[in-house]
Every structure is written in C-alpha cells, then in structure tokens.
Amino acid sequence: MESYKQEFIEFMVGAGVLTFGDFTLKSGRKSPFFMNAGKYVTGTQLRKLGEYYARAIEQNFGLDFDVLFGPAYKGIPLSVATAMAISELYGKDVRYCSNRKEIKDHGDTGILLGSSLKDGDRVVMIEDVTTSGKSIAETYPILKAAADVDIRGLVVSLNRMEKGKGEKSALSEISEEYGFPTTAIVTMAEVTEYLYGREIGGTVVIDDERKKAIDAYYQEYGVR
Numbered sequence: 001m002e003s004y005k006q007e008f009i010e011f012m013v014g015a016g017v018l019t020f021g022d023f024t025l026k027s028g029r030k031s032p033f034f035m036n037a038g039k040y041v042t043g044t045q046l047r048k049l050g051e052y053y054a055r056a057i058e059q060n061f062g063l064d065f066d067v068l069f070g071p072a073y074k075g076i077p078l079s080v081a082t083a084m085a086i087s088e089l090y091g092k093d094v095r096y097c098s099n100r101k102e103i104k105d106h107g108d109t110g111i112l113l114g115s116s117l118k119d120g121d122r123v124v125m126i127e128d129v130t131t132s133g134k135s136i137a138e139t140y141p142i143l144k145a146a147a148d149v150d151i152r153g154l155v156v157s158l159n160r161m162e163k164g165k166g167e168k169s170a171l172s173e174i175s176e177e178y179g180f181p182t183t184a185i186v187t188m189a190e191v192t193e194y195l196y197g198r199e200i201g202g203t204v205v206i207d208d209e210r211k212k213a214i215d216a217y218y219q220e221y222g223v224r
Helices: 003-014 043-060 075-090 134-146 170-178 188-195 208-221
Strands: 018-024 030-035 067-070 095-104 110-114 122-126 150-159 182-187
Touching: 003 018, 003 043, 003 150, 003 182, 003 188, 030 208, 043 075, 043 122, 043 150, 043 182, 067 075, 075 095, 075 110, 075 122, 110 134, 122 134, 134 150, 134 170, 150 170, 150 188, 170 182, 182 188, 188 208
Parallel strands: 067 095, 067 122, 122 150, 150 182
Antiparallel strands: 018 030, 095 110
C-alpha cells in the first residue's frame, strides 16, 4: 500500500471522520463503521485532504483535465481544496465548479458556482463517499445540460466496497451507467488491513471484535 494511503487512513481516524461502532445508514443498513467528511473543519485538515485527493487523481486519472466538479454541499470545499493542492503539488491550474441546490435568480445567477462550463471541458468529479450514486444521478444531468463536457472520472475518499442498488458496488454501478471510470483514495479493505491490531493515539482501532463485525457486515453486504 502506498505511503500516502496509510497516512490518509490515520488522518481520517485522527480527525474523527472515520469511526467504528454501531451505526444506522440512510439505507437502513446497520454498519460497524461510519465516515463523516463534515468533521474536516480546520484549514490544516482541508489542506491535507486536498493533497490526498490530488495524489489519487494524479495517480489514477493523470492531470490532463480542466475542471474539478464537486456536488453540493460537501463537494464544494473538496473541489476548492483539491484544486489548490493540484496547483501547489504539480504546478497545474484547474478550475473548480460546484452546483447549487436551488437556482439563483439574482446577482450571480444560475445553478453553478465557481467556473462556468464550456463545450469540450474535461471534468473530474469529486465526492466524499458514494453509497447509492444518488448525488451523481442528480448532478450528472446538470453538468451535461450546462455544456458538452467530457467526464474523465469520479474520485471519492473511501470506497465502502458494498452493494449498491444491485450486486455490484455503487462505484462500479456508476461507472457502468455513465461510462466513466471511478476510483477512491482508499478502499475499506485497505483500511481494515492497515488498522487491524494497530494502535493510533494509544488505542487499537480495529480489534478482534470489531474485525468480526466488519467481516459479518461484508458477508451480508459486500460485493463479490
């Protein structure tokens, strides 16, 4: 596993973004872990988060694109932080763009924030985590209505590696439905492998009991 992935896993745990216990998801599933990107709240955290996304994008998609698009609302700071990180790490200037939940009819009108889109723009989409693909289903038509853009891919921070609407993962379903590649900074398999039996802040994050709970969850909901 690349060192930046190991650092990112510890970063998520240290920021309280990735936690373990008993959680009920929007889908109704009972999950032994939960990720909440809203816990990234400081300038230092957002700067580091942008760097991890930038490395994942460069490694998986390269830098031959024009716009980072982050769906409202959590995707807005992600796209801004990552655009800054790409500039600082690679000397590449990309624009950021996000959508509003409602169309604004005065001042800076329209449904898009940040850069406007034009025909031929190459776009990378960025999100925190995808479990159902709902936000992509909402925002993909907005992108295509704004201009004839070329979606180069979608990157999320964590691939939960569980079934979406069918038997495949949500990321795989998105890739098949919309025809662009998807990736994540880390997968839950990598997280589990790295954290099992490992102390962070003096505490073992995934002990034997939590490992059994995670294994049981994936026995029921994991992709084959």
